Amino acid sequence: MPISLQSRLPRTYRIVKVRKETAMVTSMTFDCSLGAKPGQFVMLWVPGVDEVPMSVAYDDGKNLRITFFAVGDTTKTLATMKKGDLVGLRGPFGTFYEWEPKQRLALVAGGYGASPMYFVAKEASAQGCAIDAIVGARSKDHLLYLDEFKGLPNTTLHVATDDGSQGHKGYNVDVLKQLLATGERPNQVFACGPERMLVAVSEVTAEAKIPSQLSLERYMKCGYGLCGNCTVDPLGIRLCVEGPVVKNETARKIAEFGKYHRDDLGKKQAF
């Protein structure tokens, strides 16, 4: 399939590979590339069901992969789909993580946030970046992408689980704090995961005066800046265009960050 840059019209592509990651998480590879960069998202359409924003787990210019948690109607149906089935994709949309070759990066990944962080690590490690990947989950059974991170050059893997079943017992942000306490100063910290985790990363990195980039998630319809469903208070920026990856200085000006998000009717819903 030819690369279609920032398509705003979905096309269906065939699933070429399905991999079960955990009981709830599946990865799928498609017979297309959208030329996505780490941190960008696509609008994924399950024909007959719904269309949702989904971060890209990997795109090497030949194939695009996603890793998703079966939690709503769309992703639950998606999880039952097989090799050869058709799924609609449009994009890529939004901002992406930005770094310089040879920088020292700390990546904080919570839950299925591990997949875009792996995408960063894969690309950045190939450019000579030194990487600390801190992967967190509720328990051992929910950890993602550990083998992939282990296989990357210049990458040190750290693991945290809430219940202590593997790695540090507690949050991945604790591991980041420990890392900073040893005098380790990454040039940048990137984070992807639940919003409460992002708030913690935002605070820790602001205090340490280390630049960070965070990926925020909001309900989306168009994905390219028209409908306004993903605008955040009080800046009025659209997380589909000016996000999803925002610099920490921007995140800290978003009053609703960690507090509320809006539903499909635009009503505020607390986190």
Add this chain to the structure above:
Amino acid sequence: MNLSQTIHGVTFENPTVLASGILGITASSWMRVAAEGGAGAITTKSIWLHEHKGHRNPTVISTDVWTLNAVGVPDAGPEKAKEEIGAYNKKKPVPLIVNIIAESAANYGKTAEAVLPLKPDFLEVNISCPNVEDEFGKPFACSAPDAAAVTKAVKKAAGKVPVFIKLSPQALSIAEIARACADAGADGFTAINTVGPGMAIDLRSRRPILSNRVGGMSGPAIKPIAVRCIADIYAATGGKLPIIGTGGVQSGEDAIELMLAGASLIGIGTAVWKRGIDVFSKVCDEIKEFCAKEGISDVAELVGGMHKTIQRT
């Protein structure tokens, strides 16, 4: 070069207006469109009397020349509108046009009543949305008696707030509808709403892409239809009622063309994705550039220019 106009007592620093349904959900968004984007006025999304669910995704899709949308006019009702409009009104950088929608003439009146305390500068009445047809059959904008009944109901509730009726290009005679609304007391018009509806089919799955199957079409391809409709409305009402011209405007030249057809203000929506949130200030700069070259000192001079030329020759 003067871009400012005063219409029904409301001063607009420039003729560009954020069209309804685009970036229209929150006060933060309106503030940014005004401050960073340079819009001369803001229109809210359509407000219902009660909470109204929209359609499932996909709801908005585009190519370079057209956009189809079937969002289904989701809205949380006047209570949420009160919170957002209240926040906007505290600073209010530019005038606010409140767009309302309902499923019956009586409820249009009640919705107007419900939003009146929010002090809108204009009320814009959406009688032409192609996305909610299933709930009440043909849009009101396709029937002169229905359009007049809605106009009367809203006018009765609106007090001194000017009422603009948003018309559909799907009417067999938009001139007839406009005249019926004018006779019923309308203070102005917004034209046009989206065209169609249209449909897009995915080739491999052989399914319509929009969850609603069909959606209203916007984007640069619909501009000639907008120009014709605006010209028809202007001629039918003798140029006496102001028109907010909307449909396919991307550049200053597009805006000028709609003004020559009869529009005083210019709604911009779909072009936000292609030219960015500052499309409003870009369009204003381009209007000024054209007018400077042509020796036009006041933007109001463009309004209805085509009709005046035709009459002279």
